[in-house]
Amino acid sequence: MTDNSLAGAQRIAAAQNGQWQPLPHISSAALRWGLNAAALIYLVLVYFSVDINWARVAQGLDRGVAFMASFFSPDFITRGGEIAIGLRESLTMTFVATVLGIALAIPVGLGAARNIAPAPVYYFCRAIIALSRTFQEIIIAILFVAMFGFGPLAGVMTLAFATIGFMAKLLAEDIEDAQRDPMEAVRATGASWLQWINYAVQPQVMPRLIGLSLYRLDINFRESAIIGIVGAGGIGATLNTSINRYDYDTSAAVLLVIIGIVLCSEYLSGYVRKWTA
Amino acid sequence: MPLMMNNKTPVWRRREPLAQRLIWLAYFLTVLLFLLCWKIVSDNTIWEFLADAHIQAASLIGRMIPPQWSISGSLLLPLWDTINIATVGTALGVLIAFPLAFLAARNTSPHPALRAFALAVIVSSRSINALIWAILLVTIVGPGLLAGMIAIALRSIGFVGKLLYEAIEEIQVTPVEAVTATGAGRMQILNYAVLPQIMPAFAGITVYRWDINIRESTVLGLVGAGGIGLQMNAAINNLAWAQVSMVFVLIFATVILSEWVSAKVRHAVI
Amino acid sequence: MLKLTGLTKRYATGDLALNDISLSVPAGQVLALIGPSGAGKSTLIRCVNRLVEPTAGAVELDGRDISKVRGGALRQARRQIGMIFQNYALVERLSVMENVLSGRLAYVGFWRSYFRKFPANDVKQAYRLLARVGLESMLDKRSDALSGGQKQRVGIARALMQNPKLLLVDEPTASLDPKTSRQIMRLICELCQEQNLATIINIHDVALAQQFVHRVVGLRAGEIVYDGSPDGLTPDILTTIYGEEDWSLTHQDSGKQSDNDQNDDVEAAIMGGHP
Incomplete structure (x- = not known):
């Protein structure tokens, strides 16, 4: 305390004589230099563990340039049929999986909100969420393909499973942040549990729930473009094949289609959010 | 919101009739679209594979447990x-x-x-x-x-x-205005008024x-x-x-x- | 010092905020701009330092028209004009000293300001100004840790750091309690006297304005409807500016308040510089 005020008095005196610099963000000099040194050491370690093969990189640069160039000459036609089928499959998978996922996420989300769920239910639902959020869609897809065989069903299951973790977590957080007064007021009227959820909780979380659903629809579509790589249907298979064939014009076409759809969905969700807000 | 007179008895509805119908229409279209998409997914699925899915799943999980701790190093x-x-x-x-x-x-x-x-x-x-x-x-x-x-x-x-x-x-506009008003350059405005805020x-x-x-x-x-x-x-x-x-x-x-x-x-x- | 001729501002929405305003303010004069909300007070002072672009008219500072200048010349012009804001407009996450020193930004280069390496004279001046407004011990505090009155003092110090010739003050007391409002108004007026600055103060509180300023300009719907001494503000004139209302209370009120102030020994002592 006295140390601080002494240092403060010194700084004031220095400022009076025209010397002033802002206080450093980390007040302890040892910690400050320690962190800098740690960052430097980390960079050196990373540099040695990356082990870049510059010859290979130089060789690949041509392909990189070719790929960039193909964005200006995308080929939608040659493999137009495959793109169309892949796209249709991606879109249908996305929609089914989002609806299913949200339908399942609502009970899980209710169960994972500490302020309305009893402890055992809370921990069970939180475990489901943690499991679903930790593993990338592609890992889940590999497992589901092994269980259900190739095809869009494995994809639907994958995306629905991922949707549960995502939506349930955000829904639960939303419910935990909901205002307590209306919840207590409705409970005080003698409403049943379902009535209570319907009147006190639902109105508070509904607008955000709709917004998040649209956002998740968007994410699911983007994810559907990759789970095809491991055989779970969708446009990912088309994309993967074209890249492996170095058929960058088709790859660029697929990527542009994905970008276009994501853009459209963003505009659309902006409007829907305005209506429902 | 809407309180209507029906045979002189007041009837309360949550929404205007038109808004309510639009909401029902949206639900209906969602269900319709879901069924249509489900049909496409289902047509592309070989359901025979699914008959033994639970056996596959059980054997997969059986082989996963216990994890092979020895390779963790x-x-x-x-x-x-x-x-x-x-x-x-x-x-x-x-x-x-x-x-x-x-x-x-x-x-x-x-x-x-x-x-x-x-x-x-x-x-x-x-x-x-x-x-x-x-x-x-x-x-x-x-x-x-x-x-x-x-x-x-x-x-x-x-x-x-x-x-x-x-x-x-x-960001708040007023600090940006204030720093602009001192005659600061564009980069100085970013540095002093925008950067600290973000x-x-x-x-x-x-x-x-x-x-x-x-x-x-x-x-x-x-x-x-x-x-x-x-x-x-x-x-x-x-x-x-x-x-x-x-x-x-x-x-x-x-x-x-x-x-x-x-x-x-x-x-x-x- | 400052001379406005035919200043007009029409917003993109078509609203005419200022209509052919002509006004000149000599050095050392403190002018209060009063008028109802939406009369164009804020637009007027923002047209002077070009935070708002005037549609027509000239803004002359020391005989030089600054209403059309751009780039470096505009920054040169702005650095001669200090501005104090209603909501203090401090950069909350910067320290008090950084906020005050930001008044020197137009005098130092980018890299110097980036590394906070301000010339020793600037730092000395910043210290003197902070000492003048009574905050020299707070220089390392983050400005969001200050009270409203303290923030406004920092805002004043920042404006004076520019060594301005003209001071624009936008509702300096609107967010402050009555006592702090008085102290802030007194401080601003004293500093203007000390440095012989031309000053325009936008203010809602007519009684407060009457107590401190040399000259009052009443604005209504973008036009000047009164220009004269603070004592000339009769109920009739207030009605022209603000519309029909019983003004007798305002006058009585202002009289009472200044009585109170004079009875207060400490305050009376500080009020030595009061006109």
Whole structure:
């Protein structure tokens, strides 16, 4: 305390004589230099563990340039049929999986909100969420393909499973942040549990729930473009094949289609959010 | 809201009749679309495979338990690689996203054309999953960590760029006005009035993306872009499910840890 | 010192905020701009330092028209005009000292300001100004840790850091309690006297304005409807400016308040510089 005020008095005196610099963000000099040194050491370690093969990189640069160039000459036609089928499959998978996922996420989300769920239910639902959020869609897809065989069903299951973790977590957080007064007021009227959820909780979380659903629809579509790589249907298979064939014009076409759809969905969700807000 | 007279008895409805009908129509269309999509999915599914799905699942899980703990030592180096991919990738992505966000924000963009360009870069980067970038980069720079790092960086640009430019657009205007009124130059205004306001958001977004990138970099090895995914891919190809589950355990632990770190840091800066 | 001729501002929405305003303010004069909300007070002072672009008319500072200048010349013009804001407009996450030093931004280069390496004379001046407004011990505090009155003092110090010739003050007391409002108004007026600055103060509180300023300009719907001494503000004139209302209370009120002030020994002592 006295140390601080002494240092403060010194700084004031220095400022009076025209010397002033802002206080450093980390007040302890040892910690400050320690962190800098740690960052430097980390960079050196990373540099040695990356082990870049510059010859290979130089060789690949041509392909990189070719790929960039193909964005200006995308080929939608040659493999137009495959793109169309892949796209249709991606879109249908996305929609089914989002609806299913949200339908399942609502009970899980209710169960994972500490302020309305009893402890055992809370921990069970939180475990489901943690499991679903930790593993990338592609890992889940590999497992589901092994269980259900190739095809869009494995994809639907994958995306629905991922949707549960995502939506349930955000829904639960939303419910935990909901205002307590209306919840207590409705409970005080003698409403049943379902009535209570319907009147006190639902109105508070509904607008955000709709917004998040649209956002998740968007994410699911983007994810559907990759789970095809491991055989779970969708446009990912088309994309993967074209890249492996170095058929960058088709790859660029697929990527542009994905970008276009994501853009459209963003505009659309902006409007829907305005209506429902 | 609407209170209507029906045979002189007041009848209360929650919404205007038209609004209520529109909402029903939206529900109806959603259900219709769902059934249609479900039919397409179902037509492309070989349901016979599903008959023994529960047996498949049981045997898969049976072979996964217990995980093969003995290989955990050999997984530590790939795990280190995975963390490096995420960290360096995040750093690179943030480095590019930072100036891009200032070009993309309505209130700091120097020119509408530059703004459109920055927004296009951000949306392209956001639309394409890191795994797709990785597939591409493996064919371009060859398999390995470098491809993974660049893939993570390319995906992070859009995420960080979007959240950051939204933060820039939401800053308070009055400090900007005040610093402008002193006669400060454009860069000085950014440095003194804009930057201090967005720094907490910037730090939070970066750590949040790093957390997501840890998850994403665990699977980049599936397409040859380095990290623990390489071991996972090898184990899956050998149908060594006990090794696969060991990788899962490690991924789970790492992700939980990174989420904890990220939450701590975000609490500290906000 | 400051001379406005035919200043007009029409917003993109078509609203005419200022209609052919002509006004000149000599050095050392403190002018209060009063008028109802939406009369164009804020627009007027923002047209002077071009935070708002005037549609027509000239803004002359020391005989030089600054209403059309751009780039470096505009920054040169702005640095001669200090501005104090209603909501203090401090950069909350910067320290008090950084906020005050930001008044020197137009005098130092970018890299110098980036590394906070301000010339020793600037730092000395910043210290003197902070000492003048009574905050020298707070220089390392983050400005969001200050009270409203303290923030406004920092805002005043920042404006004076520019060594301005003209001071624009936008509702300096609107967010402050009555006592702090008085102290802030007194401080501003004293500093203007000390440095012989031309000053325009936008203010809602007529009684407060009457107590401190030399000259009052009443604005209504973008036009000047009164220009004269503070004592000339009769109920009739207030009605022209603000519309029909019983003004007798305002006058009584202002009289009472200044009585109170004079009875207060400490305050009376500080009020030595009061006109």
